[in-house]
Amino acid sequence: MVDKEQIPATKAASPKEEQQSVTAEVQVQLGDRSYPIYIGHQILSHAHEILGPRIEGKRILIVTNEQVYDLQGQKLQQSLEKVAATVDVVTIPDGEEHKTIDTLSTLYDAAVEKNLERSSLIVALGGGIVGDIAGLLAATYMRGIPFIQIPTTLLAQVDSSVGGKVAVNHRKGKNLIGAFYQPQAVLIDSETLQTLPSREISAGYAEIIKTALLGDSELFGYLEKNSQAILQLEPDALRHTIAACCRIKAAVVSADEEEKGQRALLNLGHTFGHAIETLTHYQVYRHGEAVAIGLVAACRLAEKKNNLSSQVRERLIKLLYAANLPTQFPNFSRENWEKAFSLDKKVKSGKVIFIIPQSIGACQIHKDRDLTIALEVIEELSVNP
Ligand SMILES: NC(=O)c1ccc[n+]([C@@H]2O[C@H](COP(=O)([O-])OP(=O)(O)OC[C@H]3O[C@@H](n4cnc5c(N)ncnc54)[C@H](O)[C@@H]3O)[C@@H](O)[C@H]2O)c1
Numbered sequence: 379m380v381d382k383e384q385i386p387a388t389k390a391a392s393p394k395e396e397q398q399s400v401t402a403e404v405q406v407q408l409g410d411r412s413y414p415i416y417i418g419h420q421i422l423s424h425a426h427e428i429l430g431p432r433i434e435g436k437r438i439l440i441v442t443n444e445q446v447y448d449l450q451g452q453k454l455q456q457s458l459e460k461v462a463a464t465v466d467v468v469t470i471p472d473g474e475e476h477k478t479i480d481t482l483s484t485l486y487d488a489a490v491e492k493n494l495e496r497s498s499l500i501v502a503l504g505g506g507i508v509g510d511i512a513g514l515l516a517a518t519y520m521r522g523i524p525f526i527q528i529p530t531t532l533l534a535q536v537d538s539s540v541g542g543k544v545a546v547n548h549r550k551g552k553n554l555i556g557a558f559y560q561p562q563a564v565l566i567d568s569e570t571l572q573t574l575p576s577r578e579i580s581a582g583y584a585e586i587i588k589t590a591l592l593g594d595s596e597l598f599g600y601l602e603k604n605s606q607a608i609l610q611l612e613p614d615a616l617r618h619t620i621a622a623c624c625r626i627k628a629a630v631v632s633a634d635e636e637e638k639g640q641r642a643l644l645n646l647g648h649t650f651g652h653a654i655e656t657l658t659h660y661q662v663y664r665h666g667e668a669v670a671i672g673l674v675a676a677c678r679l680a681e682k683k684n685n686l687s688s689q690v691r692e693r694l695i696k697l698l699y700a701a702n703l704p705t706q707f708p709n710f711s712r713e714n715w716e717k718a719f720s721l722d723k724k725v726k727s728g729k730v731i732f733i734i735p736q737s738i739g740a741c742q743i744h745k746d747r748d749l750t751i752a753l754e755v756i757e758e759l760s761v762n763p
């Protein structure tokens with residue numbers, strides 16, 4: 379794994395251009411499917427130089443949405459056009475409620491219409507929704523064609539663009555239709571975050587907190603000291619945080635790509651979070667917001683099951699408050715929560731799996747057939763208990 383390696387994206391090396399270079403490269407080690415995560419500032423317009431042979435002479439379909447295309451699309455398209463055979467663009471509607479099989483179907487139409495071949499390339503430009511759905515297109519079109527992730531939200535840069543989980547939602551359950559399908563590369567330009575609304579920055583911050591809580595107490599301490607710098611997108615704080623999260627995720631994915639075991643730890647807060655998203659029809663909470671509530675619940679569950687110190691939850695809530703993230707559940711009946719949990723992909727032999735912290739930086743997998751305590755936690759943490 380290489381870190382802080384300077385890979386010039388530009389041929390000239392004037393001091394001004396030094397910014398426009400890849401400042402960290404994290405490798406996801408998966409044998410002959412290993413791939414790099416390039417992290418830098420102002421590198422989008424140098425995509426053709428950084429990605430090199432992966433795009434040269436290719437027929438490329440950029441999948442994005444209109445908002446992201448207006449803000450970032452032309453810069454990328456112009457760069458790719460310098461070396462690709464053709465570059466086409468297709469947009470999908472914005473919003474979690476459109477992360478569906480119907481939207482995916484429109485992408486198959488576009489791929490066919492643009493005559494994409496097995497050797498063609500899908501480029502996902504956008505947040506986690508674009509990345510997840512474009513990745514599923516790439517995984518399934520002609521039984522799999524190459525794709526590259528170019529994430530433009532904080533959440534996608536620290537989490538969703540890495541690791542190859544690609545999916546769409548079913549109305550009854552989150553990410554129920556999907557695949558494990560790795561990209562050929564991930565290119566992260568932190569400058570793209572400058573146009574991101576603050577609510578989305580906070581949603582991404584929730585996954586950063588998750589990553590620290592599950593696997594890196596040092597990062598957790600760093601967040602406690604540098605929340606504001608990250609939320610205000612200060613370049614050094616961002617670079618440090620994005621690289622740290624990618625490094626942790628890459629290590630977990632390299633060790634357990636298809637979630638046979640330890641990868642489930644990346645699901646900290648998600649058994650609760652996905653249930654919240656499903657029950658609210660994907661229309662009320664950003665994914666990161668639902669995860670924020672789920673993290674608080676996971677701590678409370680660990681207090682009841684494993685005597686986790688309540689100080690962990692207190693420190694977590696301070697971080698969440700700093701980012702204006704929610705910490706309380708919406709109101710639903712016990713039956714609704716049970717139904718939502720029963721469709722979680724981690725359920726095994728009727729047991730629902732919750733990831734619960736043991737301490738800051740360490741978590742464990744907890745299986746429960748009896749949901750009494752989890753439902754008690756939801757009731758305690760509900761808006762109107
Ligand atoms: N595959 C994984 O491992 C994984 C991990 C975490 C989350 N996810 C999935 O990711 C999704 C959430 O992703 P998200 O939080 O990025 O949401 P998102 O994709 O909806 O993006 C959030 C909003 O930001 C806008 N946007 C994107 N980039 C922008 C930019 N640079 N400037 C201005 N606006 C911009 C989008 O148009 C959208 O309105 C969920 O569906 C979640 O399930 C997947």
Ligand SMILES: O=C(O)C(=O)C[C@@H](O)[C@H](O)[C@H](O)COP(=O)(O)O
Nearest residue numbers: 537541543552553641644645648723
């Ligand atoms: O990459 C993983 O593994 C994760 O669990 C990361 C999560 O943040 C992400 O939300 C993921 O999409 C959840 O996966 P799912 O398998 O629970 O749908």
Ligand SMILES: [Zn+2]
Nearest residue numbers: 585648665669
């Ligand atoms: Zn997530």
